Amino acid sequence: MPAFLPARSPATRPPVGRRSLLRGAAAVGAAGLLTACGRAAGASFDAGAAPWRRYAGTTLNFISENTAPTAAIAANLAPFTKLTGIHVNIVTLELSALAQKVALDLASGNGQYDVVYADPYQVLAPYAAAFADLREFQENPDLPRLPGGFGDFVATHLDAAGRFEDKEKVLALPYDSATMIWQYRADLFEKYHDRMAADLGFDPAPSDGTTWEQYYAIARWFNEHTDEVKYGTGHQAKQHDSLMCDFSNVLWAYGGDYFDDGARVGSLGATDPGRCRLGSERAVAAAEFYQRLLKIADPGSRTWDWDGLGAAFRAGRIAMCPNFHEYAASNEAVMPGKVGYARLPKGPARAAGMYGGTGIAISGVAPKRRREAAWLFANWATAPKTQLAGLASKVGGGTPTRTSVYAERAVLRAEHRPTKLPNMLTAKAVRETWRPANIGLRPKIPMWGECDTAVYTQLSGLIAGDASPRATMRATAERIDRITARGWVA
Known part of the structure; x- marks a missing residue:
């Protein structure tokens, strides 16, 4: 061999x-x-x-x-x-x-x-x-x-x-x-800022201090108080690689990870990553929050990958979403000046955006x-x-x-409107996300394709209500361990 x-x-x-x-x-x-x-x-x-x-x-x-x-x-x-x-x-x-x-x-x-x-x-x-x-x-x-x-x-x-x-x-x-960041209707956040702040008890303007719990509260507020959009948030929660990406942002923010030393396994990679850690209490807490978040999200989320989510956002169905930053060019073509971009919210452990x-x-x-x-x-x-x-x-x-x-001077100028380089409007958000403390890196292992399928298959059951967060995380970890065991030295 x-x-x-x-x-x-x-x-x-x-x-x-x-x-x-x-x-x-x-x-x-x-x-x-x-x-x-x-x-x-x-x-x-x-x-x-x-x-x-x-x-x-x-x-x-x-x-x-x-x-x-x-x-x-x-x-x-x-x-x-x-x-x-x-x-x-x-x-x-x-x-x-x-x-x-x-x-x-x-x-x-x-x-x-x-x-x-x-x-x-x-x-x-x-x-x-x-x-x-x-x-x-x-x-x-x-x-x-x-x-x-x-x-x-x-x-x-x-x-x-x-x-x-x-x-x-x-x-x-x-x-x-391509990096996942927070994309939001800046025009609506500005219009309703004072009402949201009064009702929610915190400044709703997206910032590095915003938490995922606050994101949830903002999404629910839009659901209940506005007519401009049907839902406050949307997600790429189709049974697809996109669902793994969407969930992973929350997993890392809550301090969970796929394997021990996740930073190394995601950055340099590993042939043998060790045992899967999705059964940890932090991973279960992330799954509990994610299940709760998807319950108030646009129901179309379960049918969308990143493209579907981007289209829904541009169509005015949702007020905000986590999505890959390069959709900024499409956003600006359809809704010029109406969209804002920020680093994703933080959880109990950190902020993280899928790279x-x-x-x-x-x-x-x-x-x-x-x-x-x-x-x-x-x-x-x-x-x-x-x-x-x-x-x-x-x-x-x-x-x-x-x-x-x-x-480059032209690129620095393009970070602010008016701009002919719309993806540069996301520059501050992606630079923050690319910092070692914030970057979200899935495991770089030879068998990741199979592990990825196990993750999004189990998560689909979670958001459909077919399994509890704890059972979902335990079943996913067990499946990943079976996959990675094939590559372990006997």
Whole structure:
């Protein structure tokens, strides 16, 4: 068995499912790296050309989830082609389909995809051994270096999206940074501020001091006292990955976590995270509050993922919601000047907002010259100049992952209305959320996909009233322990 393939205990060996097969196949593909490389075509190479032009004539393949940064890059590849002479084919897929494509490509040794959108949980953690260590290129004097180096990336992003277990290796460059924050109808909060304050006994204006209990009270107040919106709050509580994201904000705020040392397991990741801690009293308290919160939320919440929730908010159904910050651009297009953005409320332990960012990696299966050509694209795609252009793109563009971009004068101005870069209206909220004390990081473990399904399946029963918070958390912990036990050393 390859050293990087988790050992299985015979007592807990499960039937081999499609996900397990793909994971094992990818690991075997990585193990056969030396023999597999010959199957992929090389790259055009001219040793006498300038560093950015040495691979002119090469065609690279980039596989990505259909995200805003990739949409912006796909619409404006001409500057890269002009700079390098390299052509890039971009394939965009839904994330689960992407993960399967990448797994099969790595397992086959074909190296069809040179640059990979490496979701930390469905791609990077399961297949980390098959990706190139990017220090190989950054330290190569014959290749262009990253402007600002690795240190210019937001530190929490570089760990969460770029590393796995090893603090030194860099397997991906932070590429997008979707983060959950509090989005609210600032016009309604202003209109009813004094009445709410008098009725509730606290200042309802969203702030770093606002608690989840106060959020609940504000939501109920809107339910009972206004006609402009049907409900005070809405959530992405569909039986889907979005439900895990929505609940996790509350879990962390109440001091609960999925595993011991959750900060490390979420940041650097772990092959063996230990036993699940969702059965703890803090996790049960979080589940009790979440169940209570969903009872007063828009009933449509149970059918919404993040997109459905964003659409409901823009349609005027709800006064506020936790959602990913990059919906700001859509909010401002539909309700200009009416939306406010803040860090999510705090609980008894802390405030936390789910980080959903991803990096781009270079396939270790690809031949050496193709990897070097791929470095030019990864370098350019995450460069400050490219991120700034993407931020202003009319067809997409994510939020920068580099600290230097946030220091740009135009970006600083865009944090306040009027602005042509609406995602920057969320900058203060996301910067606060990205602090190590506030960032919410789900476990970065090879088997997270299965664990995620267990979490949102059990939570669906909780919000439907089919199980108590304690029973839900205990059942989820037991299911996760069975899943992770397959990877424990016997």
